[in-house]
Amino acid sequence: MTAFTAKSTAEQVAKHFSNAINSKSGTITFNWPLPQLALTIATVLVTGVTQGTLGAEVALRISHHQPANLVLAGRSLSALNITKSTIEAANPVSVTLLELDLASQASVRAAARTANSYPFTIDVLINNAGIMAVPYTKTAEGLERQWATNHIGHFLFTNLIMPKLRASRSTARIVNVSSAGHKRSDIRWDDVGFGGGERYDKWAAYGQTKTANMLFSVALAKLGGVESFSCYPGRVRTNLVNSIPLEELVAAGWLHPDGSLVEDPKLKWKTIPEGAATIVAAAFDPELAKANGGYVVDSQLANDEAALYALDEKAAVRLWKLSEKIIGEKFLDA
């Protein structure tokens, strides 16, 4: 067990796991000048990396430890370019941008085609992007938006690039960024779409997607050939609350009417570097390998902090099948 705490920062955790970051190895194969000349390289792909978010901090701190390739994925090329410039100004690292709108299966499929054409494997995939408690809307494919973005988009993208992950010379690792908010709702098995909006509860909708993130890691671990962990970064002021009216955040006791944080120790606010630390640990702590499918909090394995339904293997398989049915495509059997 590492000595990390809730106050550890992404910089400290990345430094601790520096070897894992720069030696996680995939291969790139050339047929010239020698047939099958293989170079060892490492690639990390992070979704949701707009400045001011947990994903941007994760990518920046990882970049200090020379992964051979860092792929930044997100729905806005201009936002991706800003993060790329920040990273390249700090480090000599190769940054690739990948346009990916997780709310659109068409966009996810196009992004996966691009990722599958890279001349390198993907060794670490960090499914971090997300939205929280947004008003009810449907995506182009008719799905409730949080379900589509937080779960279905990542489920589809991960499965479509599975050959790239499984080709990693080390065992590839997939991190699904979840939340303590998973305790707000189990999967609503018979009504994931909230009756087309009629029964919509934006917090239950967020909760079921965060449960789905955890069950997805359980299923990936069961699938074999990859490692997967879900994690809770902690309560952090980012852009995530931007869709929630200030009055609601004040009524919840999180913010003051002027928008500043309520500094109640019970709320356990973390800074962005403290929140990002747990994501970096979930991606690189080699010790976690023995608890494949587990849930990480404060940079430590914390399955005892999870709702039972969110780590249940039968539920994980059921979710896999339900997700395949929603997408209309079958993948490897979890």
Ligand SMILES: NC(=O)c1ccc[n+]([C@@H]2O[C@H](COP(=O)([O-])OP(=O)(O)OC[C@H]3O[C@@H](n4cnc5c(N)ncnc54)[C@H](OP(=O)(O)O)[C@@H]3O)[C@@H](O)[C@H]2O)c1
């Ligand atoms: N902050 C917290 O307190 C907290 C607590 C628990 C869990 N989490 C989890 O941590 C993760 C990161 O959250 P955060 O706090 O960093 O939130 P954030 O500041 O709102 O960042 C979310 C990121 O996801 C991207 N994104 C949203 N919709 C997308 C889509 N359709 N396609 C592709 N990318 C999309 C955003 O891009 P745009 O800039 O284009 O919108 C942004 O880069 C989420 O999964 C969240 O559930 C956060």
